[in-house]
Amino acid sequence: MKGTTTLLRVAWMTLRGRLPGFAGAIVALALGVGYSGAAVSVLATGAALPAGTPLSVRQAAQESGSLLVMLAVIGAFVTIHVVAGTFAFVVAQRRRELALLRAVGATPRQVRGMVIAEAWLAALLASAVGIVLAFPLTGVMTSLLRWQRLLPAGFESRVSLGALAGAFAAGVVIGVLAAAASAGRAARVRPAEALRDSALADRPIGRGRWLGALAFLACGGGMLALVPVAPPDGRMPLTMFVSLPLVLGFTLLAPAFAGWAGAAVATPLVRVTSATGLLARENVRQAVRRTASTAAPVLVTVGLTGSLLGGTALLGQAIAADFRQAWRSDLVVSGPGAAEVGTVRGVVAAVRVTRGEVVVAANRTERRVDAFGVRPEGLERVMNLSNVAGDLAGLRYDGAAADRRQAETFGWRLGGPVRLTLPGGKPAVLRLTAVFDGSPFGGTLLLPRDFLPGPVSVHVAVAPEAAAGTVAAAIERRWTGIHAASTAESASAASGARLGGMRIGALALAAFAVAYTLIAVANTSVMAFGARGAEFARLLRLGARRVQVLRMVLWESLSVSAIGVLLGGAVTAVAVLGLREVLRGLGVTVVPDLPWAQIGSVACACVAVVTLSGLMPAALLVRRQGPSSRR
Amino acid sequence: MDRTSSSEAVRLSEVRRVYGSGAHVVTALRGVSAVFPTGSFTAIMGPSGSGKSTLLQCASGLDRPDGGQVVIGGVDLGGLSERRLTELRRDRVGFVFQSFNLVESLNAAQNISLPVLLSGHRPAPGHVEELLRTVGLADRARHRPAELSGGQQQRVAIARALVTRPEVLFADEPTGALDSRTGREVLRLLRQLVDERGDTVVMVTHDPLAASHADRVLFLSDGALVGELWSPSPATVAARLAALEDTAYEDVP
Ligand SMILES: Nc1ncnc2c1ncn2[C@@H]1O[C@H](COP(=O)(O)OP(=O)(O)OP(=O)(O)O)[C@@H](O)[C@H]1O
Numbered sequence: 087m088k089g090t091t092t093l094l095r096v097a098w099m100t101l102r103g104r105l106p107g108f109a110g111a112i113v114a115l116a117l118g119v120g121y122s123g124a125a126v127s128v129l130a131t132g133a134a135l136p137a138g139t140p141l142s143v144r145q146a147a148q149e150s151g152s153l154l155v156m157l158a159v160i161g162a163f164v165t166i167h168v169v170a171g172t173f174a175f176v177v178a179q180r181r182r183e184l185a186l187l188r189a190v191g192a193t194p195r196q197v198r199g200m201v202i203a204e205a206w207l208a209a210l211l212a213s214a215v216g217i218v219l220a221f222p223l224t225g226v227m228t229s230l231l232r233w234q235r236l237l238p239a240g241f242e243s244r245v246s247l248g249a250l251a252g253a254f255a256a257g258v259v260i261g262v263l264a265a266a267a268s269a270g271r272a273a274r275v276r277p278a279e280a281l282r283d284s285a286l287a288d289r290p291i292g293r294g295r296w297l298g299a300l301a302f303l304a305c306g307g308g309m310l311a312l313v314p315v316a317p318p319d320g321r322m323p324l325t326m327f328v329s330l331p332l333v334l335g336f337t338l339l340a341p342a343f344a345g346w347a348g349a350a351v352a353t354p355l356v357r358v359t360s361a362t363g364l365l366a367r368e369n370v371r372q373a374v375r376r377t378a379s380t381a382a383p384v385l386v387t388v389g390l391t392g393s394l395l396g397g398t399a400l401l402g403q404a405i406a407a408d409f410r411q412a413w414r415s416d417l418v419v420s421g422p423g424a425a426e427v428g429t430v431r432g433v434v435a436a437v438r439v440t441r442g443e444v445v446v447a448a449n450r451t452e453r454r455v456d457a458f459g460v461r462p463e464g465l466e467r468v469m470n471l472s473n474v475a476g477d478l479a480g481l482r483y484d485g486a487a488a489d490r491r492q493a494e495t496f497g498w499r500l501g502g503p504v505r506l507t508l509p510g511g512k513p514a515v516l517r518l519t520a521v522f523d524g525s526p527f528g529g530t531l532l533l534p535r536d537f538l539p540g541p542v543s544v545h546v547a548v549a550p551e552a553a554a555g556t557v558a559a560a561i562e563r564r565w566t567g568i569h570a571a572s573t574a575e576s577a578s579a580a581s582g583a584r585l586g587g588m589r590i591g592a593l594a595l596a597a598f599a600v601a602y603t604l605i606a607v608a609n610t611s612v613m614a615f616g617a618r619g620a621e622f623a624r625l626l627r628l629g630a631r632r633v634q635v636l637r638m639v640l641w642e643s644l645s646v647s648a649i650g651v652l653l654g655g656a657v658t659a660v661a662v663l664g665l666r667e668v669l670r671g672l673g674v675t676v677v678p679d680l681p682w683a684q685i686g687s688v689a690c691a692c693v694a695v696v697t698l699s700g701l702m703p704a705a706l707l708v709r710r711q712g713p714s715s716r717r
Numbered sequence: 718m719d720r721t722s723s724s725e726a727v728r729l730s731e732v733r734r735v736y737g738s739g740a741h742v743v744t745a746l747r748g749v750s751a752v753f754p755t756g757s758f759t760a761i762m763g764p765s766g767s768g769k770s771t772l773l774q775c776a777s778g779l780d781r782p783d784g785g786q787v788v789i790g791g792v793d794l795g796g797l798s799e800r801r802l803t804e805l806r807r808d809r810v811g812f813v814f815q816s817f818n819l820v821e822s823l824n825a826a827q828n829i830s831l832p833v834l835l836s837g838h839r840p841a842p843g844h845v846e847e848l849l850r851t852v853g854l855a856d857r858a859r860h861r862p863a864e865l866s867g868g869q870q871q872r873v874a875i876a877r878a879l880v881t882r883p884e885v886l887f888a889d890e891p892t893g894a895l896d897s898r899t900g901r902e903v904l905r906l907l908r909q910l911v912d913e914r915g916d917t918v919v920m921v922t923h924d925p926l927a928a929s930h931a932d933r934v935l936f937l938s939d940g941a942l943v944g945e946l947w948s949p950s951p952a953t954v955a956a957r958l959a960a961l962e963d964t965a966y967e968d969v970p
């Protein structure tokens with residue numbers, strides 16, 4: 087292209103002149119690259135454990151591996167979101183400069199090329215920094231996982247060169263792609279815009295943006311609808327990822343909401359202040375794009391944490407509710423003497439049950455499935471098995487019984503083979519001798535008890551005329567050390583452990599997302615307020631006192647972060663309430679019990695960061711400009 | 718450098734420009750027709766908001782009119798792609814804006830060379846220094862816009878407008894931010910371009926003294942041409958302007 091070297095030079099010169107603006111994009115991208123390099127390194131170490139590594143270590147590495155993959159997905163998402171947002175912001179702030187370039191003779195293609203060239207420079211720089219960051223991050227991540235007991239104590243990760251190369255390449259590609267949309271927008275800047283102060287001359291959002299937003303929201307809805315049909319072990323990732331398209335959708339819509347949301351949030355301020363509230367409200371409302379891009383990182387932070395934590399809490403409840411629906415027994419008894427509770431008065435059925443996780447190879451992936459070791463006798467008095475086809479008696483020998491939908495997913499046919507890996511790693515082949523309609527989540531797999539050794543709990547059905555509490559008391563009196571609890575109680579205890587694991591995972595995801603997005607929040611806020619020196623100087627010349635300008639900035643940053651929190655709250659509401667409706671449709675009723683404390687503190691952190699990073703550059707500008715400044 | 722043989726550097730026919738939409742529509746130009754002959758120096762005057770800047774932007778190809786036709790050196794701008802339009806503007810037209818003139822991250826010399834660099838060439842050796850001397854800023858070549866006064870920035874912008882040796886130079890209040898001595902320098906420079914090189918200059922100004930350097934003054938009011946004055950003197954211009962502003966304010970109920 088003609089003049090390419092010139093453009094590179096101009097790109098380099100403008101980049102150098104605007105490093106603070108790019109700094110955010112570079113920091114975000116570098117962290118993303120370093121983070122994914124570290125995550126993949128830990129994954130690679132786990133996958134290439136030397137022969138002779140104990141099985142428990144292998145399994146732990148595998149389990150934390152799936153968490154790391156989820157972290158990587160969220161990390162990539164946040165990176166793209168933040169980097170694209172920062173570039174869009176840098177372009178929006180430079181509209182006049184770009185228009186000026188167009189006016190003095192740059193073609194649209196040259197302007198696009200220049201923005202892309204800047205993106206290349208920034209992406210290469212950021213990815214290189216990220217590679218360096220990957221080394222300490224790998225160590226930090228490994229010790230965090232060890233600390234959370236997700237990895238065994240002796241586990242040490244090595245930085246993988248392949249992972250670094252991959253992260254570097256991905257970083258450059260993400261950086262350049264994230265800038266592509268902004269470059270297109272830059273190329274469409276009209277030269278006549280050079281002649282006016284156009285930061286406020288915002289257009290409403292276009293049709294493409296509406297369509298994109300609706301498509302993302304529909305995608306989020308579709309993922310919610312998939313939750314019930316997904317295999318049980320895929321539900322948790324699905325729930326966690328539902329928020330991603332929702333966040334994108336709301337981010338795209340943000341400029342449409344920012345106007346009236348800003349007005350609604352800031353109007354009370356207008357009442358209680360003299361002029362600063364009015365100025366703040368009009369600034370927030372008129373510069374909808376600036377408002378929206380400053381609010382966007384807050385939206386991501388609040389939306390992601392809210393829906394991650396809320397969604398897993400809901401899913402945990404659903405698992406407990408599902409367990410309660412799968413078992414119709416009244417009591418669960420465990421401990422010495424449990425095998426003999428059948429002799430207690432009032433007990434009509436006592437079924438010994440063991441529990442374990444088996445691995446099923448299906449559709450080229452490995453699925454972990456909860457399995458119960460049982461005997462057929464009395465089974466239907468303690469479990470809700472409807473529409474049984476085939477014969478449960480097969481459970482006496484080498485027959486398996488499965489929920490109808492699950493059997494279908496795994497491609498098991500009545501009378502056909504069932505191949506699994508038992509806990510402990512031993513492969514086994516059974517025959518599917520019965521299918522039934524299980525609980526709403528449909529995850530139940532029944533095996534002969536001999537295949538699942540381990541601690542036995544006894545599910546007890548009590549005669550209609552006897553009270554479960556009395557029977558439980560009688561049992562506990564008769565055997566010392568025995569434990570009898572209602573099925574509902576033991577259900578929540580059982581799912582509590584799993585829920586704990588999910589909570590840790592969700593918290594790890596959320597904590598990472600928050601740390602990362604808070605940087606973006608600070609960066610955008612610094613850019614947005616730091617670029618307004620001329621405007622502040624004008625206000626000072628009009629007779630505003632410095633403290634008034636700062637107060638205006640305070641109101642503005644409060645309003646902007648409130649908009650972000652509101653929209654993030656909308657993401658959370660859609661994700662959590664949608665999930666509740668989906669679960670209700672399945673017949674599982676759950677009460678949304680949001681982790682308000684955590685979401686609240688994340689929201690407060692966002693507000694604090696926006697406000698501080700808005701006030702600091704403003705304070706510097708106001709001091710430097712002084713009331714008598716010329717420019 | 719090849720020159721178009723056409724005797725009309727720029728021709729406007731029934732140019733209309735409307736800003737905004739819905740209830741906020743502003744008609745900035747309501748059908749303006751004018752010819753700027755090659756080698757002429759025209760001043761455009763009129764009350765604030767009368768559409769002078771808009772007229773200049775449309776005439777120079779910076780903005781596309783909503784109706785009518787603009788022809789520069791025999792080329793109808795309406796039919797040009799964004800890229801062709803840019804190239805035509807780059808090669809034949811110079812522009813000095815009313816404000817916001819320079820790329821903040823480039824120094825004075827870099828700002829001046831920018832149009833040449835963008836066309837894939839380098840300025841002839843010494844050309845940029847010569848232009849800097851012409852506008853009286855030989856010692857400011859390495860200064861960033863933030864380190865220059867408003868008038869100095871304006872002069873850098875004038876040097877930049879001249880660097881491609883344009884056939885037509887549009888200037889929007891080029892002397893507005895200058896003291897009277899530097900202003901006179903700039904006006905003499907523009908006059909020189911017309912007299913010695915046969916360039917065409919179109920200049921917007923509020924200053925009757927500045928307008929008196931032109932061959933002809935066009936008066937604009939409320940988006941329409943309302944008068945023309947040949948061989949203007951400061952006094953005649955001031956009188957016409959006063960009359961114009963009186964009627965303009967009488968229109969306002
Ligand atoms: N981008 C825009 N959007 C809306 N209205 C505009 C825009 N640009 C100009 N106008 C309006 O068009 C009219 C003409 O503006 P223009 O800048 O051409 O005036 P002018 O004669 O150059 O004034 P001045 O002498 O003050 O520079 C004005 O009423 C102005 O408000």
Ligand SMILES: [Mg+2]
Nearest residue numbers: 769770815889
């Ligand atoms: Mg003007």
